[in-house]
Amino acid sequence: MQVIRAENTATRAGAYYVRIQAMAKKYHITLEEEFDEHDNDETKYIVILDDDFPVATCRFYEIEDGAVMIGRVVVLPEYRERGLGSRAVLSAEEWAGELGYTRAVLESRVEKTGFYEKLGYIADCDNIIEGGTFRCVHMEKSLL
Template sequence: MAVVIRVADNEDDLAAVWAVRRAVFVEEQEIPAELEYDEYDATSAHLLAVGEDGAPLGTARLISGAEALALTGGIAGRVLLGRLAVVPAARGTGLGVRLVRAVEELGREHGATELELHAQVQALGFYERLGYAAHGPEYDDAGIPHRTMTRVL
């Protein structure tokens, strides 16, 4: 499957990002829209994966800068990967791995030395295979059990 991953830097790309997140999180996982879209969307970098036909297949966001410092408890050099979503038709193709690696590279470009994410418990194995380690107890986020994970870049 030929896929291009790029930073969403225009209105059409951002609309595609929101469409993927709506399909995966709001419709499929039944997360209320008011919890899915937050104040970090305006200042985050969003990646968009599109197929050969231009159809949106996946997305992820990177939170860096002051927002990352606030969310990580002031840990310098740490950025956050979030809102990783792949549409059902593209699952099992390696796209999720490619999106994670693209966020890691973008994080490095922002000067990051470590990446944090808040993984749904059902996805822990996926992230562990990519070198992430879980820390702390499970917690509820939008009605779904999560754990914090990190990886040194």
């Protein structure tokens, strides 16, 4: 498995492919809902490849000075339970740290908070976000 920082159209297409296959199709999320205003040239994408085939991804973007929002953490179903989601998040955190960010924020699906807690994120259970598809919890982690 190879972790890449998707910095051009071709590698970003890999991130989009994984998101369409593993999330949009499964949960009947429209392309307009899946690809939002944060999918732009400033957004950073991590893609994990298996022999040049994209199998996992996540993205991050600045939300305020010193903080990034990590999201759209997705692994193709046949590649789950191999640590690729964790690897994608940790790679995003590393890149964000290199760029000078000191805090990572995310909105985890309620049922997935344990995954992020294992990576050091702290849930704010008083901050539940009612989305169109999922109920999410605000979580944060220091990158220092």
